Amino acid sequence: MNEPIRRLSVVTLLLFLTLMVAASWVQFAKAGELGEDPRNVRTLYRQFGSFRGPIIVDGQAVVRSVPVDDPFNYQRTYTDGPLYAPVTGYYSIGPGRSGLESTQNALLDGSADALFWTRLGELFAGQEQEGASVELTIKADVQRAAYDAMAGKRGAVVAIDPRTGAILAMVSTPSYDPTTLAVHSSSEANRIYSSLVADQTDPLINRAIGGDTYPPGSTFKLIIAAAALDSGYTPDTLIYAPQELELPGTTATISNYGGTRCGPTDNISLAEALRVSCNTAFADLAMRLGWGVIERTAAKFGWGQSLEIPLVVTPSRLPDSPNEPQIAQSAIGQFDVRATPLQMAMVASAIANDGQLMKPYLVSTVRSPDLRVIEHTSPETLSSSLSRDTAGALNAMMQGVVAEGTGSNARISGVAVAGKTGTAETGTDAAPHTWFVAFAPADDPVVAVAVLVENGGDLGNEATGGRVSAPIARAVIQAAIDSAAGGS
Amino acid sequence: MATVLEVSVRVGRRSEAVLLAIACAIAIAARAFVDANAGPGIDGSLAAYAMAVVAIATAAHVVIRLKAPDADPVLLPAILALNGLGLAMIHRIDLAYLDRGRETHFAQAQMMWAVIGIVAALIVVAVLPDHRLLRRYTYTAGALGLIGLLLPLAPGIGLEVNGARIWVSLFGRSLQPGEFAKIAFVIFFAGYLVSHRDTLALAGPKVLGIRLPRPRDLGPILVVWAAALLVQVAERDLGASLLFFGLFVAMLYIATQRISWVIVGMGLFAVGAVIAGTLFSHVGARYDAWLNALDFTVYDSGRSYQLVQGLFGMASGGLFGTGLGEGSPALVPYAESDFIMASLGEELGLTGFMAILALYLVVVQRALRAAIGVRDGFGKLVAAGLGFAMALQLFVVVGGVTRVIPLTGLTTPFLAYGGSSMIANWLAIALLLRISDLARAGAADSARAAQVAA
Numbered sequence: 001m002n003e004p005i006r007r008l009s010v011v012t013l014l015l016f017l018t019l020m021v022a023a024s025w026v027q028f029a030k031a032g033e034l035g036e037d038p039r040n041v042r043t044l045y046r047q048f049g050s051f052r053g054p055i056i057v058d059g060q061a062v063v064r065s066v067p068v069d070d071p072f073n074y075q076r077t078y079t080d081g082p083l084y085a086p087v088t089g090y091y092s093i094g095p096g097r098s099g100l101e102s103t104q105n106a107l108l109d110g111s112a113d114a115l116f117w118t119r120l121g122e123l124f125a126g127q128e129q130e131g132a133s134v135e136l137t138i139k140a141d142v143q144r145a146a147y148d149a150m151a152g153k154r155g156a157v158v159a160i161d162p163r164t165g166a167i168l169a170m171v172s173t174p175s176y177d178p179t180t181l182a183v184h185s186s187s188e189a190n191r192i193y194s195s196l197v198a199d200q201t202d203p204l205i206n207r208a209i210g211g212d213t214y215p216p217g218s219t220f221k222l223i224i225a226a227a228a229l230d231s232g233y234t235p236d237t238l239i240y241a242p243q244e245l246e247l248p249g250t251t252a253t254i255s256n257y258g259g260t261r262c263g264p265t266d267n268i269s270l271a272e273a274l275r276v277s278c279n280t281a282f283a284d285l286a287m288r289l290g291w292g293v294i295e296r297t298a299a300k301f302g303w304g305q306s307l308e309i310p311l312v313v314t315p316s317r318l319p320d321s322p323n324e325p326q327i328a329q330s331a332i333g334q335f336d337v338r339a340t341p342l343q344m345a346m347v348a349s350a351i352a353n354d355g356q357l358m359k360p361y362l363v364s365t366v367r368s369p370d371l372r373v374i375e376h377t378s379p380e381t382l383s384s385s386l387s388r389d390t391a392g393a394l395n396a397m398m399q400g401v402v403a404e405g406t407g408s409n410a411r412i413s414g415v416a417v418a419g420k421t422g423t424a425e426t427g428t429d430a431a432p433h434t435w436f437v438a439f440a441p442a443d444d445p446v447v448a449v450a451v452l453v454e455n456g457g458d459l460g461n462e463a464t465g466g467r468v469s470a471p472i473a474r475a476v477i478q479a480a481i482d483s484a485a486g487g488s
Numbered sequence: 489m490a491t492v493l494e495v496s497v498r499v500g501r502r503s504e505a506v507l508l509a510i511a512c513a514i515a516i517a518a519r520a521f522v523d524a525n526a527g528p529g530i531d532g533s534l535a536a537y538a539m540a541v542v543a544i545a546t547a548a549h550v551v552i553r554l555k556a557p558d559a560d561p562v563l564l565p566a567i568l569a570l571n572g573l574g575l576a577m578i579h580r581i582d583l584a585y586l587d588r589g590r591e592t593h594f595a596q597a598q599m600m601w602a603v604i605g606i607v608a609a610l611i612v613v614a615v616l617p618d619h620r621l622l623r624r625y626t627y628t629a630g631a632l633g634l635i636g637l638l639l640p641l642a643p644g645i646g647l648e649v650n651g652a653r654i655w656v657s658l659f660g661r662s663l664q665p666g667e668f669a670k671i672a673f674v675i676f677f678a679g680y681l682v683s684h685r686d687t688l689a690l691a692g693p694k695v696l697g698i699r700l701p702r703p704r705d706l707g708p709i710l711v712v713w714a715a716a717l718l719v720q721v722a723e724r725d726l727g728a729s730l731l732f733f734g735l736f737v738a739m740l741y742i743a744t745q746r747i748s749w750v751i752v753g754m755g756l757f758a759v760g761a762v763i764a765g766t767l768f769s770h771v772g773a774r775y776d777a778w779l780n781a782l783d784f785t786v787y788d789s790g791r792s793y794q795l796v797q798g799l800f801g802m803a804s805g806g807l808f809g810t811g812l813g814e815g816s817p818a819l820v821p822y823a824e825s826d827f828i829m830a831s832l833g834e835e836l837g838l839t840g841f842m843a844i845l846a847l848y849l850v851v852v853q854r855a856l857r858a859a860i861g862v863r864d865g866f867g868k869l870v871a872a873g874l875g876f877a878m879a880l881q882l883f884v885v886v887g888g889v890t891r892v893i894p895l896t897g898l899t900t901p902f903l904a905y906g907g908s909s910m911i912a913n914w915l916a917i918a919l920l921l922r923i924s925d926l927a928r929a930g931a932a933d934s935a936r937a938a939q940v941a942a
Contacts, residue, residue, distance in 0.1 A: 001742050004741055005856055006856075008738060008742065012849070012853070012875070016848070016879070018883070018887070019845055019883060019886045019887060019890065023841045027807065027841065030803065033803075034800055034804075035800075037782075040803075042815075042816050042819070
């Protein structure tokens with residue numbers, strides 16, 4: 001009977017071989033495919049189950065992973081979620097991730113190349129993989145002041161330190177709470193996400209850098225003024241400012257706010273035109289300067305450029321080869337001129353920083369779990385937007401706007417504020433968007449700010465940049481100056 | 489000048505001691521990893537566990553030294569290592585269930601079953617001096633096996649668990665009598681075949697170049713075939729059916745040396761499986777859940793949920809596993825019993841999975857080697873039957889988990905949670921130890937004689 005037993009032994013060997021091949025098939029050959037199967041929650045557990053690094057504002061973790069007793073081990077928690085949501089974004093097992101949670105994902109989850117040695121150390125020590133912490137340039141007080149001032153309004157605020165490009169505040173309202181999306185149930189997370197997407201007020205869109213860019217209205221006159229100063233004009237140069245400007249080749253006209261005159265005569269100085277935000281003067285000036293100069297000046301402030309701060313910024317746009325009437329419309333920030341609030345803050349920032357435009361950024365330092373600095377952002381010049389003289393002249397002109405012009409609502413006692421209002425028609429029956437861009441203190445600026453309020457906030461058709469947006473800018477500037485004084 | 493000739497007698501008790509130490513180390517280390525990674529950390533309970541494991545291994549070693557001094561030295565350590573890995577994984581799954589708010593004490597119960605199984609096995613080794621005594625109980629064993637196999641069908645005590653009716657409830661405890669029936673049938677088949685092998689080996693008509701058995705000798709195989717079919721249809725368990733029929737055909741082949749019995753057997757089984765699959769919807773549904781497991785409609789109906797979750801678990805383990813206590817094995821229903829191999833595959837990876845299969849393969853090959861070594865036909869058939877039964881059972885279970893064949897309700901010997909399986913399989917090991925002792929005693933005796941003569 002020994003011969004059949006030997007044969008049987010070969011049969012058992014074959015049975016085991018089959019099992020070994022099958023196991024290799026499941027655990028090796030098909031492992032990737034099975035891992036990507038949407039029904040495989042283990043992949044989610046692994047992705048969401050490790051300690052994800054915190055996002056830090058002013059030394060406080062505003063986003064952190066808290067240990068919990070469920071299969072995911074950690075719950076992503078957002079302190080003051082709606083306040084920081086436009087910056088942090090969300091991290092959800094349902095709709096995925098957005099904001100810095102998305103752009104800094106490799107650092108936060110610890111998989112970035114920069115963390116290779118940290119990972120190796122963890123591997124040998126038998127520790128689980130930990131993510132890096134991401135420290136922001138945002139100042140909590142400035143962010144809070146901007147957010148509170150925007151209460152009940154739709155719009156955005158961006159505040160930049162003009163000397164470095166560090167973003168001190170980035171607010172978009174209405175906002176949402178990322179904590180609700182971090183729930184550990186994909187169906188619940190998806191349900192909340194769908195309701196946020198369906199919301200008519202678009203809470204998920206960061207209005208400061210994306211979504212629909214806005215017509216900048218009269219704040220664009222700063223670009224025209226800069227182009228003029230660079231082309232040999234001075235603040236005292238008299239320019240043509242009729243009550244109503246007829247546009248060549250059409251029957252259309254441009255008039256001033258309320259149909260008024262800009263001065264006692266039809267000729268006023270460039271500084272005066274900016275102070276009273278004279279539409280006809282800038283429309284005529286722009287046609288005289290020609291589109292090429294305006295286009296070049298705008299480009300030096302960042303128009304048409306895509307930025308990663310590291311959030312991706314929608315490039316601001318200019319019309320392509322406009323005709324004369326279109327140039328006139330564009331000069332007052334209408335027609336096809338579009339800008340993000342960040343872009344307008346960059347305009348103020350460049351003027352404030354003697355013409356040097358610093359690259360805006362949100363992340364100051366990234367630290368590994370053992371607190372080693374693995375990334376540190378150094379200030380970087382994006383472009384020389386203006387000559388020092390031109391910047392100085394514009395600075396003085398903008399101080400005039402606040403001291404005794406349309407921006408008087410931004411006055412702060414004891415601080416020289418430079419600013420420019422904007423009230424942009426939306427082309428429909430809806431109330432205009434109101435703008436205010438500013439920086440302060442004018443002689444040694446620590447903050448440049450842009451405020452946009454969609455459809456005039458609660459003032460409706462009575463809204464102007466001076467009435468609606470300037471007080472918000474004032475609150476933000478005050479907070480930034482206090483913060484700078486306290487911080488240094 | 490006197491020459492001293494030394495002939496070493498390699499009975500292997502010293503090798504067994506070394507291997508047992510390694511097996512204990514594996515069992516204790518596995519438990520320690522689980523405690524460290526998924527539990528409250530390493531504490532006094534680990535020391536108590538370690539002492540218990542070492543005490544059991546020592547006791548087993550001493551009993552074998554005294555009562556079966558020539559027994560195969562690899563069997564016991566291999567089985568103890570498997571037992572230890574199973575206990576560690578069941579403990580780990582207890583902890584995983586606790587995380588999900590379900591308090592279970594499977595590991596504690598399993599430890600008790602393992603101790604009972606080992607003690608029972610040692611008693612058998614101690615009181616049964618010769619396996620040939622069992623031949624007297626050939627027909628008693630056959631009757632017991634049949635009762636065990638069909639008991640779950642009895643109204644009142646039969647239980648249906650997870651779709652298969654292979655359990656009975658007795659005195660408030662549930663029991664899988666099929667596990668014991670397996671051993672009873674090995675003894676019965678061996679006793680019956682060793683008596684009738686000459687008749688069954690007689691040549692019958694030649695069809696298509698193959699000499700078939702005589703039609704009048706087809707009686708026994710048809711009876712077993714019918715019983716296997718009944719099990720598949722009435723107990724809804726392809727596994728037990730395949731195991732018993734396969735076991736019979738293999739032993740029939742060993743006894744008669746006729747490959748034609750294997751061909752007849754495979755043909756009959758294939759016909760039976762097709763008939764059952766077509767006529768009975770629940771059998772067909774099982775085939776469907778196997779063939780189209782990843783299909784979304786089949787998965788959403790819940791029929792392939794367990795299988796697919798098990799595959800996900802094994803896939804996430806990859807080559808080296810998540811590490812003990814680091815995976816999510818509790819996502820798979822019955823992770824501690826039916827799917828313990830998937831749990832081990834997830835946390836120990838393909839590497840660990842292969843190592844466990846290799847341990848089983850060693851046990852199977854050692855059983856077959858004992859069958860070759862032992863002189864009497866009955867002993868050969870029992871040892872080969874037990875060895876092949878383990879190989880086939882493992883193939884059916886692990887093949888089910890890795891989707892080679894449809895999923896069944898058989899248990900993974902020594903690893904899966906369950907008292908019946910644990911005790912029955914330890915009894916099978918006791919028989920193998922006894923037979924290997926006899927198989928190797930002859931060789932050892934002649935070596936000793938040579939030493940004395942020198």
